[in-house]
Amino acid sequence: xxxxxxxxxxxxxxxxxxxxxxxxxxxxxxxxxxxxxxxxxxxxxxxxxxxxxxxxxxxxxxxxxxxxxxxxxxxxxxxxxxxxxxxxxxxxxxxxxxxxxxxxxxxxxxxxx
Amino acid sequence: xxxxxxxxxxxxxxxxxxxxxxxxxxxxxxxxxxxxxxxxxxxxxxxxxxxxxxxxxxxxxxxxxxxxxxxxxxxxxxxxxxxxxxxxxxxxxxxxxxxxxxxxxxxxxxxxxxx
Numbered sequence: 001x002x003x004x005x006x007x008x009x010x011x012x013x014x015x016x017x018x019x020x021x022x023x024x025x026x027x028x029x030x031x032x033x034x035x036x037x038x039x040x041x042x043x044x045x046x047x048x049x050x051x052x053x054x055x056x057x058x059x060x061x062x063x064x065x066x067x068x069x070x071x072x073x074x075x076x077x078x079x080x081x082x083x084x085x086x087x088x089x090x091x092x093x094x095x096x097x098x099x100x101x102x103x104x105x106x107x108x109x110x111x112x113x
Numbered sequence: 114x115x116x117x118x119x120x121x122x123x124x125x126x127x128x129x130x131x132x133x134x135x136x137x138x139x140x141x142x143x144x145x146x147x148x149x150x151x152x153x154x155x156x157x158x159x160x161x162x163x164x165x166x167x168x169x170x171x172x173x174x175x176x177x178x179x180x181x182x183x184x185x186x187x188x189x190x191x192x193x194x195x196x197x198x199x200x201x202x203x204x205x206x207x208x209x210x211x212x213x214x215x216x217x218x219x220x221x222x223x224x225x226x227x228x
Contacts, residue, residue, distance in 0.1 A: 043119075089156065098169040099144055099168075105154075105155050
């Protein structure tokens with residue numbers, strides 16, 4: 001099941017610079033998208049979400065962009081901090097699917113000083 | 114800050130044995146979920162639960178699996194006869210609002226090892 005894809009398994013970025021994480025999806029029925037962050041030995045932690053009626057949502061250092069025509073979303077983290085080093089998962093759902101989230105494979109982000 | 118808790122953190126069991134994984138969702142939440150992540154693979158949806166019944170389940174969630182909310186606070190996942198391929202991290206999640214893919218809060222997970 002490859003409905004949500006994160007093609008970059010890892011990303012290294014310098015502290016203070018921008019981190020850009022990408023996610024592609026194939027199911028045009030998806031209408032809600034989320035980003036989760038996960039540290040080792042912890043569960044995923046919700047970061048930010050966007051519904052399909054918007055193309056941008058911002059929360060502090062985190063901004064999610066949605067391009068519905070390209071079936072693509074991205075997460076921008078500005079500025080990146082060492083504490084941002086974690087695995088980031090993109091997830092998507094369909095409104096009438098009782099909350100079932102489809103996850104991407106994740107991108108390991110390493111922020112270097 | 115309210116959080117989802119899960120016990121045990123690690124469960125080792127022999128193939129064919131029954132296991133029960135326990136979760137305490139956030140207290141005012143109405144929607145409950147189980148996901149699993151096999152090592153090196155994606156987080157996969159197993160089941161959603163609302164109003165004391167299953168609302169959706171995946172193909173993985175076969176007759177060997179069951180969920181229950183026995184006392185209004187705990188939410189359990191039972192695997193009747195474990196197989197080697199059930200070895201994974203199992204995450205419980207809960208959500209307060211619409212149950213439509215909104216903000217789900219995840220627990221820390223239970224690592225299940227089947228030998």
